Amino acid sequence: MANGSRQAAWEFFGAELKRRREESGFTQVELGARVFVSGGYIGQFEQAIRKPQLDVARRIDETLRTDGIFERLCRKLIDDRRYADYFVKAAELETLATKICEFAPALIPGLLQTPAYARAVTLAMNPFAPEETVDEKVAGRVERGRLLKDATRPVYWAILHENVLRIPVGGPAVMAEQLERVAELARDRSVLVQVLPYAAGAYPVMTGDLRLMEFDDAPATAYTEAVYSGNLLDDPAVVQRAQSAYDLLRADALSPELSLALIQSAAEDFGRCASTT
Template identity: 80%
Template sequence: MANGSRQAVWEFFGAELKRRRENADLTQVELGARVFVSGGYIGQFEQAIRKPQLDVAQRIDEVLQTDGIFERLCRKLIDDPRYAEYFAKAAELESLATEIYEFAPALVPGLLQTRAYAWAVTVATNPFAVDEYIEEKVSGRMDRARILKDATRPLYWVVLHENVLRIPVGGPEGMAEQLDHIARLTRERTVVVQVLPYAAGPYPIMTGSLKLMEFDDAPPTAYTEAVYSGNLLDNPAVVKRAHAAYDQIRAAALSPQASLPLIESAAEDFRRCASTT
């Protein structure tokens, strides 16, 4: 399903939700209380600003007695071929989060990737795929990044291992563009970025990336990813431990103020390299 078609279905979801809610003579606050979200969230669902989780759609069906229409729509939209199966649920939660904290040990996180960088990563992991498949995956990643442009964008704090600044994904010119993009988002205060330098030595999570997500109306969640696999963690004790590990990494990293010049310097290094090739 193309991006425009997908958005049109979400807009239909929102319009139908509003119609059914009003027919049931319920306010947004009243419906929200019955399905365990805020009235503001119901309003954002109706405007297609936020996308409800599957269990919320199921509760809406139950309260409004809609014979499963919202669950069916939600399942259709969640079943997104642009994302790996193990990441689809995390992508859904990412769009609902109010705060996202991320640690990237080797690659730029998807929300910060440029199109050229995303294309190079996708080709590297799918070397025999046709261009149509690559484009589908890259478009999904670019679509995810739109949450950083929304008025309701989450607080987004990222720690990048210095590896991320040095591994030349997409060639020197592409890397310079990618690092410039991160620096620009940092200067615009869209994101907070720290760099964990090589000198920091070992760190608590050395087997994959970590994403922590906070929500207004749901418990926090952690997502970890390794080779062709991902784990969504919602056990409170495990999530608490993941938060503690992230705090250790953040404490060992350079400050945001010291990280920005390092990112810009790495971009300049790649730019010089590109000019001599």
């Protein structure tokens, strides 16, 4: 499903939710209380600003007695090939998060990727995939990135290992554009980015990516990713350990100012390399 038609479908979901809610005599606050989210979230669902999780859609059906229509719509809209099966739930949750903290040991996080960088990553992971599948996956990355431009965007903090700045994904021109993009977002204070330098040595999370997500109306979660697998963790004790690990990464990382200077320097190096090839 193309991005425009997907957004139109979510807008239909929101309009139908508003119509059914009003027919049932509920205010946004009243419906939110019945399905365990805030009234503000119901309003954002109706405006297609945020997308409900599947269990919320199911509770809406039960409360409004809508015979499963919102669950079916939700399943249809999230059932696509843009994301790996193990990442779908995390992708849903990031649209609801008020704060996202990521550690990336090898690649630019998906929310920050340019289309060219996303394409290079997708082709590396799916070398025999048909063009349509590659286009869908790249579109999914780009669509996710729009989250950081929304009026309700979450606080976003990324720690990038220095590897991320040095691995020439897609070649020098692609890397120069990608790192300039990260630097631009940092300069605009849309995101906060730090770099964990090689000099830091061993670090607490050496087995893959780590993402922490916080919410207004739900406990924090942690998401870890390795080769062809991902784990969404909601046990409070485990999430607390992940948060402690992230705090240690922050302590070893360069300051935001020094990090920005290093990112900008790497972008310029790749730019010079691209201009000579």
